[in-house]
Amino acid sequence: MKIRILFGVAVLGHLFACASVKPLPQDYQAPAPLAREYLTEFCYRPSPITEELTLIKEKKRYRLYEVSIDAGFNGFDDDSPITFDYYEQLSETMSPIVLLLPILNGQKHIMRPFATKFASKGYAVIIIDTVQRNTLLDDLKDPEHSIRKVVQRHRRVIDWAESRPNLDTSRLGVFGASLGGFNALYLAALDKRVNVASIALVGGSLPYVLLNSNERRIVEAVTGVKKELSFNNKQLMEYLTDKIDTDPLAIAPHVNAERILMVLAKYDEAVPYGSQLELYEKMGRPEAITLPTGHITAAAYIFYLRSQVFKFFDQKLSPASKSGTAAISPDYCNQLFGAQK
Numbered sequence: 127m128k129i130r131i132l133f134g135v136a137v138l139g140h141l142f143a144c145a146s147v148k149p150l151p152q153d154y155q156a157p158a159p160l161a162r163e164y165l166t167e168f169c170y171r172p173s174p175i176t177e178e179l180t181l182i183k184e185k186k187r188y189r190l191y192e193v194s195i196d197a198g199f200n201g202f203d204d205d206s207p208i209t210f211d212y213y214e215q216l217s218e219t220m221s222p223i224v225l226l227l228p229i230l231n232g233q234k235h236i237m238r239p240f241a242t243k244f245a246s247k248g249y250a251v252i253i254i255d256t257v258q259r260n261t262l263l264d265d266l267k268d269p270e271h272s273i274r275k276v277v278q279r280h281r282r283v284i285d286w287a288e289s290r291p292n293l294d295t296s297r298l299g300v301f302g303a304s305l306g307g308f309n310a311l312y313l314a315a316l317d318k319r320v321n322v323a324s325i326a327l328v329g330g331s332l333p334y335v336l337l338n339s340n341e342r343r344i345v346e347a348v349t350g351v352k353k354e355l356s357f358n359n360k361q362l363m364e365y366l367t368d369k370i371d372t373d374p375l376a377i378a379p380h381v382n383a384e385r386i387l388m389v390l391a392k393y394d395e396a397v398p399y400g401s402q403l404e405l406y407e408k409m410g411r412p413e414a415i416t417l418p419t420g421h422i423t424a425a426a427y428i429f430y431l432r433s434q435v436f437k438f439f440d441q442k443l444s445p446a447s448k449s450g451t452a453a454i455s456p457d458y459c460n461q462l463f464g465a466q467k
Contacts, residue, residue, distance in 0.1 A: 144418045145427060147434075150383060151411050159453040160315070160380045164371075168316050169459035170278060172285050173198045179212070188245045189214045195286050197279060208279050213241055213251035215292070221250040222297035222443050223287055225313075227280070227306030228256050230343060236425070240301060243432050247440070250293050254283055256305070262347035266336070266366070267355070273372045277312045284319050295319055297443040301435055303327050303389070304397065304421070308374065314386065314451035315377040321450045322442040324435045326389035327421055329401030330374030330408065333366035341396040341421070375408050383412035385451045387438045389424075389431060390414060396421035413438070 159165070175195050182190045191212045197205045211234065215221040224244045226237040234253050241251045265272035287293045300323045302310030307328035314323040329335050336348060337359055352362055386409065390402045406414055415434060417424050424431075 145430065146416045148411070148414045148416070150413050154383060154410055156384075157380050157382060157410065157453045160377065165316070165454065166459065168274070168277065170281075175282075175286050175289055177286065182211075185245075187216055187248075188250075189216065193286075195282065198282055198285075208282055209255040210283060211241070211251075211253040213245040213249075215245070215248060215250055217248065218292075220292055220294040221248060222294055223250045223252065223299070224439065225280070225283065225298065225300045225310075226251065226253045227300065227302030227309045228253065229303055230256075230262075230305040230341070236303070236428075237306075239428055240432050240435065243436055244439075247436065250287075252283060252287070254280060262343055263350045263354070266347055266351045269332075269366060269370050270372060273312065273370070276309055277316060277372075280309060280313055281317055284313075284317060288319075297321055299323065299439040299443060301326075301439075303424075307389075308332075311374055311377070311381070312372065315381045316452060316454075318450055318452045318454040320452060321447065322385045322387075322439055323451050324387040324389065324438060326431070327391055327394060327397050327402070327424060328374065328388070328405060329397045329399075330378065330405045331367070331401070332370055332373050333363050335397055335401050336366065337363055338398050338401075339396050344396070374405050378405055378408040379410070380453050381409055382449060382451050382453055383410040385442055385449065386412035387435065388412050388414040390416045391419050391421060391424045392416055393419060394421045394424075 175198065178194045180192045182192055184190070191214060192209065193212045194207045194209045197208055224240075226240055228234050228237055234255070237253045241253055244251050284295065284298065287298070288295050298319055298321050300310045300313050300320050302308070303326035307325040310323050310325045311328055314320050314325070336344060339345065348362070352358065355362070355365070357365060388402075388406055388409070390399065390406065391397075392399055394402065406412070415431070417427055419426060
C-alpha cells in the first residue's frame with residue numbers, strides 16, 4: 127500500500143513539474159472597452175426571480191442545495207428553468223462567490239473537486255447545469271443566438287446571487303473548462319460583475335475550433351449541419367464566420383488580462399493548441415498554465431489546477447478592487463434601462 131502511495135506521489139510530482147506557468151507581461155496595457163453599440167446588445171432589464179431551493183446535505187462549513195430559478199427573459203426560445211448546485215456557507219459573514227461552468231456534456235462531477243475546495247475555504251459556490259441546451263446541431267445553425275442565450279442565462283444566475291444578502295457579488299470569480307471555459311470567457315468580457323476568471327482549454331476563432339475539433343459530439347454536429355445545409359467545410363466556415371459576432375478573438379482584446387488565468391493544453395485536438403495560443407496572444411498574454419496533455423488527459427492535473435485556480439482567485443479577491451475582467455463602465459446600460467446591469 128505504501129509503495130502505491132509513494133508511486134502516486136512520484137507520478138503527480140512528475141506531472142506538476144512538467145506544467146509550465148507564464149506570468150502576465152510587465153508592460154501589459156489595460157484594454158479598451160467593446161464598442162458601446164455592441165455592448166447594448168447584451169443589456170437587459172432584470173425581472174423578479176422565482177426560486178426553489180432543495181437541501182441535499184449539510185457539512186460542517188456549508189450546506190448543499192439544488193436550486194431552480196425562472197429564466198426571466200423574453201426573446202429567447204428556451205425559457206426552461208435554470209438549475210444549479212449551490213454550496214452555501216454557514217458563516218454569518220458575506221461570502222465571496224465562485225461560479226463553475228461545466229464541460230459540453232454538463233457533467234458536474236468534474237467541477238465538484240473545485241466546488242468542495244472553494245467551499246471548504248469559505249467561498250459560496252455555484253455549479254450551473256448545462257442540460258437545458260438545444261442540440262449542438264441546432265446551435266450551429268444559429269450560433270450567435272445560442273451564444274447570447276447562454277450568456278443571458280448565466281447572467282441570470284449572477285442576478286440571483288445579487289438578491290441574496292449573504293453573498294458578496296463584489297468578489298465574484300468564474301471558472302470553466304472546454305465549453306465551460308468559452309462560457310466563462312463570455313461572462314468575463316460582458317458582465318462587469320465578474321471580478322476574476324480562469325478559462326481552461328479555450329481557443330479562437332470559434333468557427334475554426336468547431337471545424338477542426340476531434341471531439342466526437344462536435345464532429346457529429348458539424349457533419350450533420352453540413353448535410354442539412356448542403357455545405358462543404360469552406361462554406362460552413364464562411365457561414366459560421368458571418369453568423370458569429372461574439373467570437374472569442376473579437377472579445378479577447380477587451381478583457382482585463384490582469385484578472386485572467388488561462389489553462390492551455392499543448393497536445394489538445396478538441397480545441398487545437400494553435401487556436402488556444404492565438405486567443406492567449408489576443409488577450410494580451412494573461413498569466414497562463416500550459417499542460418503537456420491533450421484535452422481529456424488534462425484531467426490528470428485536476429488537483430494541481432484546483433490548487434492554482436484557488437490561489438489565483440484568493441489573491442485577486444482578497445484585496446478590495448473596483449476593477450473586474452470586463453472593460454465596461456458601471457453605467458453602460460443606463461441609457462436603455464436606467465439600471466446598472
